[in-house]
Amino acid sequence: MAATIECGEGISTSDSAMYVKKVLSAASPLTLKIIAECPVTKARACDLILPHSTVSTPVFMPVGTQGTVKGITADQLGSLGCEICLGNTYHLGMRPGPDLIERANGLHSFMNWKRSILTDSGGFQMVSLVELSEVTEEGVKFQSPYDGKEILLSPEKSISIQNSLGSDIMMQLDDVVSSTVKGPRVEEAMHRSIRWLDRCIAANKNPEKQNLFAIIQGGLDAELRKACLNEMTQRDVPGFAIGGLSGGEEKDDFWKMVTLSTNHLPREKPRYLMGVGYSVDLVVCVALGCDMFDCVFPTRTARLGSALVPWGSLQMKHKQYAKDFQPIDPDCQCPTCKRHSRAYLHALFKSDTAAMHHITIHNIVYQLSLMRSVRQSIMEGRFPEFIRTFMKRMFPSRDQYPSWAVEALASVGVTLD
Numbered sequence: 001m002a003a004t005i006e007c008g009e010g011i012s013t014s015d016s017a018m019y020v021k022k023v024l025s026a027a028s029p030l031t032l033k034i035i036a037e038c039p040v041t042k043a044r045a046c047d048l049i050l051p052h053s054t055v056s057t058p059v060f061m062p063v064g065t066q067g068t069v070k071g072i073t074a075d076q077l078g079s080l081g082c083e084i085c086l087g088n089t090y091h092l093g094m095r096p097g098p099d100l101i102e103r104a105n106g107l108h109s110f111m112n113w114k115r116s117i118l119t120d121s122g123g124f125q126m127v128s129l130v131e132l133s134e135v136t137e138e139g140v141k142f143q144s145p146y147d148g149k150e151i152l153l154s155p156e157k158s159i160s161i162q163n164s165l166g167s168d169i170m171m172q173l174d175d176v177v178s179s180t181v182k183g184p185r186v187e188e189a190m191h192r193s194i195r196w197l198d199r200c201i202a203a204n205k206n207p208e209k210q211n212l213f214a215i216i217q218g219g220l221d222a223e224l225r226k227a228c229l230n231e232m233t234q235r236d237v238p239g240f241a242i243g244g245l246s247g248g249e250e251k252d253d254f255w256k257m258v259t260l261s262t263n264h265l266p267r268e269k270p271r272y273l274m275g276v277g278y279s280v281d282l283v284v285c286v287a288l289g290c291d292m293f294d295c296v297f298p299t300r301t302a303r304l305g306s307a308l309v310p311w312g313s314l315q316m317k318h319k320q321y322a323k324d325f326q327p328i329d330p331d332c333q334c335p336t337c338k339r340h341s342r343a344y345l346h347a348l349f350k351s352d353t354a355a356m357h358h359i360t361i362h363n364i365v366y367q368l369s370l371m372r373s374v375r376q377s378i379m380e381g382r383f384p385e386f387i388r389t390f391m392k393r394m395f396p397s398r399d400q401y402p403s404w405a406v407e408a409l410a411s412v413g414v415t416l417d
């Protein structure tokens, strides 16, 4: 009898459970089911099936640092409907350290988060946070900010830490160069990132449980990026990230590199655009074919008092909200907007860090519901219309539309009116 996981008819519950277990253990730890593709743009809605949860894409992934997203608990994050969050390998690797987290049975158990986790390689933080870092073929050498000792983060070491953390998706260590750097250093970093990818693949002790994503580099040089795409897509990795962007480059360069990358990435694998979190960028880059995004922006800006809304943002510290008894966004369904007024949040900012917490919750819900609406519109075949409505709401008049966004959307067949 041909049994499938879905029907399971004619087999007892325990047999069926065993069967499912067998099938799952033999399969890859990642499955991407394409649910719908936009007939106009390159957008798609997928189910990304990971060991700890199924993630609906397009997805925005909130960024955690030391085992939690700042200003919010793991429990709250789950109750807001978040299916995947980021863990920061650099911070967790330094303190409390991979041994302790391994003893706690991995990061999921340590932070009591049952859904999916993506961990970065630690390389980006090293280059951006530590002044005294040096890149060699071996890895990134840096001085520990805690005790001054010299530490080497090699591709093997990064994967070993991520194996201890037990994340669903691990990122390769790449040679990170600022997107504003030009010249031979960009080419060197691109080739080194390919060599480091191979070392990461070889170092992964848990390929049956943990997915390793490659990171496409090549700066703003189309030829270098194509060469990187050509090499990396020949490797059998479960997913690809587009790296080296969102670092202060011109938006015209940014979107052209994104679209070049999605044009060359395989349709059947997830595409993760790193470091993107502004809502306009998210909507445009979904149209350009990206599935996954992360950024510290929504949570960082919340701690500075800025609440995200469909027409931009509100700075809750401003005097104008002192006597404003509306919620941040009357249409928002988040726990903050259901319970608290702008006036309350404004007053709270003067005395208590709880204000940051309330706005963090609101901003995470804003990002998650934006992506949910995007997904819904793709599934209903009305994504181009969604984009037009979204832009009209975000910008008071047509001449305020960012020209890069207009051009990027036109390149995938969406003209704005």
Ligand SMILES: [Zn+2]
Binding pocket: 328, 329, 332, 333, 334, 335, 336, 337, 338, 362, 365
């Ligand atoms: Zn809200």
